[in-house]
Amino acid sequence: MDLSPINMADRVDKDWFSVRNAKLEDAGDVWRIVQEAGWVPFSLQLIKAYMEIAKDGWWVAEVDGKVVGCVMLYGFNETYTFLGILIVEAEYRGKGIGKTLKKEVDSFAGDRTISLVGGEAGMPVYFKWGFKRSIRGSLVKYRFTTIKIPLSHDGESKYKIKDYSEVDWKAILDYDTSFHVIPRE
Numbered sequence: 001m002d003l004s005p006i007n008m009a010d011r012v013d014k015d016w017f018s019v020r021n022a023k024l025e026d027a028g029d030v031w032r033i034v035q036e037a038g039w040v041p042f043s044l045q046l047i048k049a050y051m052e053i054a055k056d057g058w059w060v061a062e063v064d065g066k067v068v069g070c071v072m073l074y075g076f077n078e079t080y081t082f083l084g085i086l087i088v089e090a091e092y093r094g095k096g097i098g099k100t101l102k103k104e105v106d107s108f109a110g111d112r113t114i115s116l117v118g119g120e121a122g123m124p125v126y127f128k129w130g131f132k133r134s135i136r137g138s139l140v141k142y143r144f145t146t147i148k149i150p151l152s153h154d155g156e157s158k159y160k161i162k163d164y165s166e167v168d169w170k171a172i173l174d175y176d177t178s179f180h181v182i183p184r185e
């Protein structure tokens with residue numbers, strides 16, 4: 001199966017904002033948006049790693065050349081995709097940017113399930129978009145599970161953060177498969 005985007009433009013221009021495919025050079029802006037949203041368990045390295053892993057699956061929204069929103073869709077396999085880092089800067093929310101980012105994600109996903117793990121705060125929007133709260137592994141079109149995000153800055157963690165270049169990818173993939181149930185292809 002060809003998993004490349006279907007009839008998608010590299011850039012969608014609206015009256016006052018545009019949405020375009022993101023490049024690795026956008027990682028700094030995405031990281032700024034993630035930090036402003038208070039999503040603590042992330043780092044610039046992690047964003048870069050996601051951008052390298054989910055090649056072609058990133059979009060950013062721009063207003064007057066400034067990146068103000070982002071989203072990632074990672075294609076696990078022929079039936080399952082994972083949506084992440086869907087954030088619009090606070091002052092630009094409620095004006096249709098999130099919806100436009102979601103549209104790109106929908107085109108990219110095609111018939112595949114779009115799964116996300118999100119916080120309770122996002123639930124009104126997930127429901128609006130047709131997502132159903134669901135257990136891991138089930139393959140409805142839109143599904144989400146919830147976690148409590150963000151973690152507090154002083155929260156205890158038993159994990160150490162390493163640079164992603166030092167990571168054993170086989171171990172990460174094995175862990176990921178145990179978490180997501182569905183193996184990546």
Ligand SMILES: CC(C)(COP(=O)(O)OP(=O)(O)OC[C@H]1O[C@@H](n2cnc3c(N)ncnc32)[C@H](O)[C@@H]1OP(=O)(O)O)[C@@H](O)C(=O)NCCC(=O)NCCS
Pocket residue numbers: 037083084085086087088089092093094095096097098099100116117118119121122124125128
């Ligand atoms: C979720 C988020 C990305 C949406 O972006 P946005 O630009 O504000 O979204 P839009 O203005 O395009 O609105 C999207 C839809 O949700 C609706 N909506 C927006 N905020 C809503 C709210 N608080 N309650 C109910 N519906 C809401 C809009 O009416 C719109 O409906 P439509 O598609 O029928 O027109 C943005 O609010 C955000 O960054 N939130 C914080 C981060 C977050 O929770 N991300 C999701 C985790 S995966």
